[in-house]
Amino acid sequence: MATTVGGRTPPQQSSPGRAGGAGVPRVPAWRRKLRPYLLSVPAVALIIGILYAFFYGVYYTVLNYAATNPNPSFVGFENYASVLGDALFWRSAGVTLLYAVAATGIETVLGVAIALLLNRSTLIGKTFERLLILPLMIAPVIAGVIWKLMFNPQFGVLNHVFGLGSTFDWLSKDRALWSTILVDVWIYTPFVAILVLAGIRSLPKEPFEASDVDGASWFYMFRRLMLPMMWPYILVAVIFRFMDCLKVFDAVFVLTAGGPGVTTTTLQIGAFEDSITNLNYSRGSTYMFLLWIIVFITARYLVSVLGKAQRRAAGAGA
């Protein structure tokens, strides 16, 4: 009986009519050497396409290119000085950071809690698991439109349901940022929950069974076993959400356009206003390049934290 590998029967070692007796046609050496390069071509083309546009954007940052100045000249770091010297940039950076920390934090706590609840294989759990994904299937712009309607004090459902009358403004200066965070939480908490749930279900059962036999409480097992082993999955969710929040634009723009005043003006909205509303491409590109640096450094840091967590989890699980 032939041995199967991965459910497939390996080719006979000496099929008649096949060169070399290896069971497969001999591939010329030059083709074997070329194959890795050919396989890489789509990825390389994609990267070149992205990087070309990226570096073109970086090139804009040292020009004074705007619709009102279609024949730009080199201005060195003038745009950087202008953007970094603009109080609105720092204000936007602060808003963006607060948004990212708050939204990611709330989504993580809620996401983990929901994942723990859904981990029990009850009918309700399975039903909710499927329903939970619905907000993720709605484009953030559409979610923004839906929530804007719900927030409306005149005819929105929220004021009606909570009995707030027609005078409670969810998007006032004091509440607008938190309302936009609420929408982000509504959209993306399921993302965290599903990611963490997948992580929980991949954990080995033996340590939990052993602890159970030893009479450990649920909370003890959660804190000492589950949480350390789940930590890498939670961190992956945090990395994705935090980076995404730093780039937030769509739902916030639909809800408030960055207002009232500049209360919810994130870095992306600031860049949009410079590039698209004001048609000052160089200044907008500078805004975005600075944001790119922030995202990149943050990503590097979070990934290093993830690496440490993975090593710790591997140790804990051993």
Add this chain to the structure above:
Amino acid sequence: MNPPSSKLTRRSLLAAMGGAAAVPMLTGCGVGTGGDAGAGVENGAAQVTGSFDWKKLSGESIKILQTPHPYQQAFQPLLKEFTDLTGIQVQADLVAEADYFTKLNTELAGKTGAHDVFMTGAYFIWQYGPPGWMEDLTPWIENSSATNDEYDFEDIYEGLRTSTRWDFEKGSALGTGGQWAIPWGFETNVVAYNKREFDSRGIALPETFDDFIQLAVDLTDRSQNRYGVAFRGSKSWATIHPGFMTQFTREGGKDYTADGTTYTAAMNSDVAVDFTKKWVDLARNAGPTSWTTYDYPQCTGDLGNGNAMMVYDADSATYPKQKAGASAQAGNLAWYPGPAGPDGSYATNLWTWSLAMNAASKKKQAAWLFMQWATGKEAMTKATSSTFADPTRASVFDGAFKQTLGEFPGYLETFEKVIDSTKIQFTPQTKFFETTEDWAVALQDIYSGADAKSRLDELAESNTSKINA
């Protein structure tokens, strides 16, 4: 245990994904190639010779970029007639108004010429004209080989023709320079009100701004989810141009004063500060609760639902709510010019949806045939029988349009009252959108508690610097 290199690869991959995820943000800010842009695009009118013939380009096809709007909707069924007349196929691409100018800005900056004709507003000419993205239409209008003898450009209201003409020079008024677009439909900014409510309570229409404010406050009853007047308040230049700019001008305010080619922002003058305080107080005491998010759809929606007793906005924005079945208050609405200024002024700011030709178009002659058909008497007359509001031709307004106004109390009288003082009340300038959005931001800040005088001083200083840069 995984080999270290494997971990390193995953980590590097995640980090690279972080960086790559941010790349599109940056690339999204760059459009076009910059260097070869600008003026110097050759006008195509001179290449058209011989006698005028609608069928001259039969078999051609053009693409037009539009936003869903009563004007566009009224013309959509008529496009086939243009094809029958000329043999030219028209592909109309629609982009929602919220994203329309973002799409248009990007396309024009890219200079692809993907669309031959596009809808635009007059203010956008100030931004699209200087880099050479629009075709000057004066040579086309003046070329009898390209333009039908019956076109009658002068039939279009003078204020509208002037509003779409500028030489892009600092200090120059509108009406100088090239004709960058042909006014297609337009709107005056006046007050629409709930006539049934006014009649039942015996309310007289207020003639002064102070009386208007008092009435709006009196009409407001938050416990009944009813408020006095809706007007725009979102963080957008579009908050300034309708009701605000109209009443601001009637009260004697000016956006800038010009000394030669140097401008000084005047939105912090005593008159302007006084008016701004009143306007913001009006929003706070008698406006929609979430005023800082209000654009015209929310304003007119509240009027149609019966939440707002008045709306100070474009007449064509409120007009559709009166049509049978279109809103809860259909049939109950009426129009009046709004309060006059202290000197009796009915100065009114206008918006005109116009048709412009993409300077990068490769089918300019066909594009011009379409434009002159769409802005011509015959097509406009047909369009006004459906949802079209405020045609730009005097002959069409006086003819077909008046017949459709029977169920719109006060609409015609309002139009006739303000039309002679209706024009663009802004100073033309290339930083219009940036400085005017900053103006809206200032209004929102004042609404949120900032001191009006100091905030407007700050705005004026900033805008003076920007506009003269």
